[in-house]
Structures are given as C-alpha cells and as structure tokens.
Amino acid sequence: xxxxxxxxxxxxxxxxxxxxxxxxxxxxxxxxxxxxxxxxxxxxxxxxxxxxxxxxxxxxxxxxxxxxxxxxxxxxxxxxxxxxxxxxxxxxxxxxxxxxxxxxxxxxxxxxxxxxxxxxxxxxxxxxxxx
Numbered sequence: 001x002x003x004x005x006x007x008x009x010x011x012x013x014x015x016x017x018x019x020x021x022x023x024x025x026x027x028x029x030x031x032x033x034x035x036x037x038x039x040x041x042x043x044x045x046x047x048x049x050x051x052x053x054x055x056x057x058x059x060x061x062x063x064x065x066x067x068x069x070x071x072x073x074x075x076x077x078x079x080x081x082x083x084x085x086x087x088x089x090x091x092x093x094x095x096x097x098x099x100x101x102x103x104x105x106x107x108x109x110x111x112x113x114x115x116x117x118x119x120x121x122x123x124x125x126x127x128x129x130x131x
Contacts (some may be wrong), residue, residue: 004034022058025049029066046070061087061094068100077104095127 010030017025018030029049039045050067066085071080084101087094102118 002034004031004036007031008035020056022053022056022063025053026058026060026063026066029053030036030071043070043074047074059090061091061097063087065092065096065100068097068104072104077108080104093125095112095122095125097130098122098125099127100130 008028008031011024011031014021014026015024025091026049029046032039032046032049047067047070050063050070051061054067064083068080068087070084071077081101081104083099084104087097087103091097098118099122102115102120102122103113105118
C-alpha cells in the first residue's frame with residue numbers, strides 16, 4: 001500500500017516487542033529508504049539496522065546486499081566489497097552478491113579476475129543486471 005511512514009512505525013513497534021527478530025531491522029531500514037523526505041542520518045541508521053539484523057541472525061543475501069549498497073552510498077566501496085565477501089562466504093551462489101561485488105571491484109579499479117570473474121559467474125547463474 002506504500003504507506004512507508006506507517007510501515008516504519010509498525011517496524012519500530014515490533015522491534016520493541018521482539019528485539020531479537022533480525023528481519024524487523026532489515027524491514028525498518030528498507031521502509032526508511034522509501035520515505036519521500038530523506039531523513040537525517042538515513043544511511044547511518046540503515047547501516048546500523050543491517051548490522052543488527054546480521055548480528056541477531058537474519059543473514060539472507062538481501063541483507064548483505066543492502067548493507068553493501070548503503071556503504072556504496074557512503075562512498076566506502078572497500079567496505080561494501082567486504083560486506084559482499086561476507087555474504088558470499090555464506091551464500092556462494094547468490095548471483096546478486098557476485099554481480100555487485102564485481103561491479104564495485106571494477107569501480108575500485110580492480111580489473112583482475114576478481115571483478116570479471118564475479119560478473120561472469122553472476123551471469124552464468126542467470127542474473128540480469130539492473131537497468
């Protein structure tokens with residue numbers, strides 16, 4: 001229904017009731033990123049939520065990817081690659097992690113096997129690059 005302020009409030013209330021439920025932190029960060037007016041500290045707050053989600057056990061590829069994209073927004077590509085590496089250690093066949101790792105490594109000037117191999121592997125797994 002795209003009521004992101006309402007969804008954000010629901011996530012915050014749910015976190016109070018279930019602070020060990022990692023999916024709630026991920027959802028809160030995702031809702032925050034959809035608000036029309038970008039809140040102060042958006043990236044830092046979202047990064048903290050992704051880290052908390054991982055810490056309490058919500059370790060799906062989408063959390064690692066969202067964390068990496070947030071780090072990219074903060075112009076910390078080296079940390080973004082590290083987040084993707086951590087995700088790939090747990091989900092080696094996650095094509096989206098491979099793709100973004102290759103893209104970020106390329107942006108860092110890494111033209112070696114690390115960047116190109118990741119992009120090729122993502123493509124072989126059926127990943128279609130976002131437009």
